Amino acid sequence: RGPVEDADEDDADADPERVRKDRVKEARRAEKERERKDKVLAKALKKDRRASAAEGANGRDDGDAKGWASSPHPPGSEVNVSVTSAQGGGETKVMKIKRAAHLEEFLSAAKSKLRLKKKPLSARMVPSGREIHDTLRLEPMASVSVGADPPTERARDHDDDDEEKSAPGTGDGDTGDTGDDPTERLREAVARRLRDAERDVDRRRLPPGSGSDESARLLSLLSVERSDRAASTALPAAAVRAEIIAACVDSASPVSVVTGDAGSGKTTQAPQFVFERHVAAGDGARCGIVVCQPRRVAAVSIARRVAEERGERVGDVVGYRVRGESRTSARTRLTFCTTGVLLQRLRWDPSLEGITHVFVDEAHERTADADFLLILLRRLLRSGVAPELRVTLMSATVDAGRFIDYFAVRGEPTPRSTHIPGRAFPVDEVFVEEYLPSWRRGGAAARDGGGGERNGRRNGRNGDGHEIDYDLLRAAVDKACRDVQREFREQTPRTDAGNRRREPVGAVLVFLPGVPEISQAERAVRDVRDAVVVPLHGQLAPEDQRAAFSPAPPHKVKVVLATNAAETSVTIPDVTVVVDTGRVKRMTFERRAQLASLTEGWCSSASAAQRRGRAGRVRAGVCVRLYERWVPERAMADHDEPEMRAAPLDALVMRALAIAPGEHPAAVLGEALDPPDAVAVRAAVERLRAIGAVVVERGGADGDSVREFHKNVTTTPLGFHLSLLPVEPRVGKMLVMGCVMGCLSPVLTAAAAMSCRPMFTARGGDRADAAAAKRRASRGSRSDHLACVN
Structure with missing residues (x-):
């Protein structure tokens, strides 16, 4: 028997109480040793603070000279601070934090670093004892004490000398009714949380004296020649750079329209042209550009592409903001975001402080979010609150004249329109009966079922009874991959070693209606020879989405299975063949059940044209229509119906009340490009009143004006919560x-x-x-x- 076994046996026979006491003593000794090391570190930090205070404490108060700056630093910048716990024996730790306009992250990090049982509630400077409410003015090696005492009242901003001590409606002399209104309290609480969450990344005010330095830095970056920009200079947008700048910057009207075919570079280049113009003029630090995209896939991928062209990392000058993820900083000047993100910004910052240009991309899609955004932007421009703001609408198929008329004001300059010519590479259009003649001979579908659709089985989710024939889809993808390989061999010379150059062979882009169909198609085509199958849709993480934009391994053909997220804005450069199933999923309104549902059907002819334009970026391309030639004429609409006309009015009324509280929803919706019927709006208000979502104050008889019959419509607390749910109000009330x-x-x-x-x-x-x-x-x-x- 060895000594280890004897020790184990002694521990087993020992008194449990004695063993517990011994372990407590060991823990105390370890804690004392740790405290001793912390004290040695604290002395060294104290000496460093004295040296830094002696070097530069100009402009600070005497009590806060050690670590508290006279002006705030940019949010997100990192700094090392010394943290002491008033409730944990006075031990000191060094933490690296990111400066922010609140203390939430700082207090949480302090709890973990100091091993506190409870999260501290307040923070004070040491030794002055001044209470702080943010970390924007903390300097390197500043000493902060955290405690359990609750914070005192503070002003809405963080400068006691510039702001009032309390928000409106909470002062001693305020006798308004807003404090008793639960809906107003909810709305103010949400707005306050939004302001606190957004201030770190969207605060454009730089520290005093740094604006000129930032402009000089941006100018120096602009003067550097980069090989990454070679591809962008070859885009058609480069040829009309002067016209784009004249329309978006120098025009007398604050509104402009830029049109261009798919692949012309309008999305990636036009915002850069405007930014570089401001940088060259020396006011790059004052420039703030926001580019709205209808889908998060486009916002993320385009931001990465523009950052690569500029030789920068995402989050510096170029960044993006989508729901649940943000890559921006105080230096960001070009922000790509979804339409919903900008709408949220307008709810708590109606003047868009710090933003000088708003680009609304793919304006032709006419979603409800896009129409609400146009309403708010038109109001903002006409109010004069943001005199420096300029709005540019971009699309490939937009009716420029209609948008110009919508934003035009009598007696003021007319908005200017600029067109970017498309690429020179032609794209051939081939229908299924021409691309796969054997399909017709095999009788895979009836004449009235449409190419590539089986009429015998109904999918439940489809509004017209058609289902995608995945056997036909596999045959089309297999033939497309063989065609891409053959064309690559014919056009690419051999090297001396006898092997092909290690260049991308090409890619096949397949349009499918939804994520379940992508999964089923992936199983159907995964065994196609020399094919690498990659999905692309909005539910993927940004890291997984990047695979669709990366080149395939040598001698392999990349097959991208995508939803209509790849239809606009997003461009996969090496795509030479597009396989279009012609199917799309859209929200439809069942008037009998008064419910909205996601239904599959034929896409519009305008969407089909957009899908065709995804091919032919690097060389001549082919668009394979997986349906017969008669389908576009008989089954497809010319354009997608505006969501403002197709969506259930109950949800639109709730959204109108959310974005413009205090206004009648009929007045807000009446400003849309395609406003809904006023009588239908009144009926929707009555339905919302019946479920307790709104309170209606009636005024006068039921005359011609809806606003006379419904004198005032306000949201109840239940309605306020329903406005935050992306479902039909009655379903939201159920939840x-x-x-x-x-x-x-x-x-x-x-x-x-x-x-x-x-x-x-x-x-x-x-x-x-x-x-x-x-x-x-x-x-x-x-x-x-x-x-x-x-």
């Missing part, structure tokens, strides 16, 4: 009440079933089986909702 009643899980299932097409659908005309299945699922309750839950 809220399910949370309150503690039965969210079954209510969530029922709400999901209400938001899609009926679960119990007869296939092949056998309605009796569907009715029997519903009865069994309802378990005698005869309730559709319980049948879905069970």
Whole structure:
């Protein structure tokens, strides 16, 4: 028996109480040793602080000379500070933090660093004892003490000399009613949280005296020649650079329209032209450009592309902001964001402080978010609150004249329009009966079913009964990959070693209606020879999305399976073949059930043209239509219907009340490019009143004016929460009440079933089986909702 075994046996036979006391003593000795080391470190830090204070404490108060600057530093900049716990024996730690306009992250980090049981609530400077509410003015090696005492009242901004001590409605002499209104309190609380969260990344005010330095830095970066810009100078937009600058910067009108075919470079180049013009003029630090994209995939990928062209990292001069993710800093001057992000910004900052240019890309898509954004931007321009703001609308298929008329003001200069010519590479259009003649001979589809669609089976999610033929899709992708390989061999010479140059062979872009269809198509085409299959849709993480834009391995063909997210803005440079299924998913409104649902159907002819333009960036391309030639004329609409006309009015009214509180929703919606019917708006207000989402104050008789009948419409606390949910208000009320009643899980299932097409659908005309299945699922309750839950 060895000594280890003897020790184990002694520990097992020892008194448990004695073992516990010994372990406590060991822990105390380790804690004392740690405190001794911390004291030695604290003495060294104290000596460093004295030296730094002796070097430069000009402009600071005597009590805060050690570590508190006279002016704020840029948010997000890093600094090392010394943190002492008033509730933990006075131990000191050194922390690296990012300066911010609040203390949340600082206090959380201090709790972890100091190993505190509870999160501290306040922070004070040492030794002056001054309470701080942010970390923007902390200097290197500043000493801060955190404690459990709650913070005192502070001003809305962080300068006690410049702002009032309390917000409006909370002062001693304020007798307004807003403090008693729960809806107003909710709205103010949300707005305050939004301001605090956004201030770190969107605060454009630089420290005094640094604006000229930042402009000089940007000018020096502009003068550096980079090989990364060679590709951008070859884009058609470079040929009309002067015209774009004249329209977006020098025009007498604050509004301009830029049109250009797919691949012309309008999205990536036009904002850079404007920015470089400001930098060359010496006011780059004052320039703030926001480029709105309808989808987060486009916002992230374009920001990365522009940053690569400029030889910079994302988050410096070029950044992006999408829901749940932000890569910006105090130095960011070009921000790519989704339309919803800018709408949120307008809710708490109606004047768009620090923003000089707003580019609204893909304006032709006419989503509800885009129309609400145009309403607010037009109001902002006409109010005169933001005299330096300029708005540019960009698209490939937009009707420039209609947007010019929408923003035009009588007696003022007319908005200017500029067109960018498209690329010279032609794109051939081939329909399925021409591309795969054997498909017609095999009789894969009936004449009335459309190419590539099976008419015998119905998918439940499809509004027209068609389903994608994945066998046909695989055959088309296989032939496209073989064509790309053959063309690559014909056009690329051999090296001396007899191998092809290690250049990208090319890519095939396949348009599918949704994520489930992408997954099914991925299984169908994954065994295609020499193909690398990559998905691309908005649910992927940005890191996973980058695979679609990276070149494939040598001698491989990249096959990108994408939703309509790749239809506009996003450009995959090496695509030479586009396979278009012609299908898309869109929100439709069931007027009988008064519910919105996601339905699959044919895309519009305008969308089909956009999909065709994705090919032919590097050489001549081919667009394969996986449907017959008659489909565009008989089954496709010319343009997508504006969401303002197709979406349920109840949800639009709630959104109108959210973006313009205090105004009648009919007045807000009436300013849209395609306003909904005023009578229908009044009916929607009545439905919202019935579920308790709004309170209607009636005024006068029911005359011609909706605003006379509904004198005032205000949101209730329930309605305020419903306005934050991306669902139909009645379904949203179900979810809220399910949370309150503690039965969210079954209510969530029922709400999901209400938001899609009926679960119990007869296939092949056998309605009796569907009715029997519903009865069994309802378990005698005869309730559709319980049948879905069970």
